Amino acid sequence: GAGVSQSPSNKVTEKGKDVELRCDPISGHTALYWYRQSLGQGLEFLIYFQGNSAPDKSGLPSDRFSAERTGGSVSTLTIQRTQQEDSAVYLCASSRSRTQYFGPGTRLTVL
Amino acid sequence: AQKITQTQPGMFVQEKEAVTLDCTYDTSDPSYGLFWYKQPSSGEMIFLIYQGSYDQQNATEGRYSLNFQKARKSANLVISASQLGDSAMYFCAMREGGGTSYGKLTFGQGTILTVHP
Numbered sequence: 001g002a003g004v005s006q007s008p009s010n011k012v013t014e015k016g017k018d019v020e021l022r023c024d025p026i027s028g029h030t031a032l033y034w035y036r037q038s039l040g041q042g043l044e045f046l047i048y049f050q051g052n053s054a055p056d057k058s059g060l061p062s063d064r065f066s067a068e069r070t071g072g073s074v075s076t077l078t079i080q081r082t083q084q085e086d087s088a089v090y091l092c093a094s095s096r097s098r099t100q101y102f103g104p105g106t107r108l109t110v111l
Numbered sequence: 112a113q114k115i116t117q118t119q120p121g122m123f124v125q126e127k128e129a130v131t132l133d134c135t136y137d138t139s140d141p142s143y144g145l146f147w148y149k150q151p152s153s154g155e156m157i158f159l160i161y162q163g164s165y166d167q168q169n170a171t172e173g174r175y176s177l178n179f180q181k182a183r184k185s186a187n188l189v190i191s192a193s194q195l196g197d198s199a200m201y202f203c204a205m206r207e208g209g210g211t212s213y214g215k216l217t218f219g220q221g222t223i224l225t226v227h228p
Contacts (some may be wrong), residue, residue, distance in 0.1 A: 031213045043202065043218035050213045059215065091156065098144055098212040102156035 002026065004103035006092050012109045013082055021077045021106045025094030032075050033100055034067060038088035046090075049075065082110045114138065115203055117219035124193045125227050131178070132188040132222045134203030144206045145186040146216065147177065151199040159201075162186055193226045200224075 005024045013019050025032050034046040045059040049069040060066070064082075069075040079086055087110045093100040116135045124130040136145065147159040162170045162177045170177040178187040190197055200223050204216040 033215065035216075042220050043204075045215040045217070048213070048215055056215065089154065093156075095213065098206070099146070099158050099161060100216060101158065102148075104153075104155050 004092055004094050004101055006090075006103040006106050008106060009104065010107045010109075012111065014111050015084060016081055018078065018080045019082055019108065021079075021090050021108070023075045023077070023092030023094075023103060025073065025075070025092070026096075026101060029094035029096045029101075030072070031095045031100075032069055033093040033095075034075070034077050035091045035093065036088045037091055037105070041088075043091075046077070079108075082108075084110050086110050113219075114217045115205055115219035117203055117222050119222045120220075121223045121225070123225050123227060124190075126195060127192055129189060129191045130193055130224065132190070132201050132203075132224065134186045134188065134219060136184050136186060136203075136205050138184075138205065138207050140207040142208060145177070145179070146204040146206070147175070147186075147188045148202045148204060149197075149199045150202065150221070156202075160188070190224075195226050195228060198224060198226045 007022045031050045033048040037043045047057050047067045049055045064080045067077045089105040089107050091102050091105045093102045114137050143164045145162045149157045149159055160170050160172045160175045160177050162179045169179050174191045176189045200221045202221045203219040206214045206216050208214050
């Protein structure tokens, strides 16, 4: 079946602009996760959604970062006023039990 | 303190040989899960194997096995009969907390495995 999909695959933006990254989880998966992968920081958890529970936002690095999940499916990660240190690959994962399945990621470059 | 430590930045192995990738972890939670993922140069994260803290036996999945030593807090990945396609970055990860299958993963820094023909 279809895996986790993310769009765009690449995004280049200028410092100070807002960006939106999209994640489509595997159908039927109730949990959705966002991670960030960068050379300096490795793989970091950002936020996760599980069913109707309040999201765990404990990994968001600043209030410029936010995410929502509509209808228990698609999620959008928004970064406002982007900074150069936001450059990274943003990975989305979904699960219906213990194993998280990852999408291909969005590579964000902030100039 | 690092929760997941992978001490081998890079490893080399000859094709068809076995290789062990090290992972140690730190948690005070009695209930946790340990995962290994493979990330080829294409960038996708591929799930390989899972070990629960209460599992009595070491996990195995085809050519992958997990050498789980709970008292030493280690969860090493063993790849048998290495193939050229095994060349990739390998991440060890942990999820803490029982009573649920959900929760964030904490990742190690990764080990780059290179398989030589």
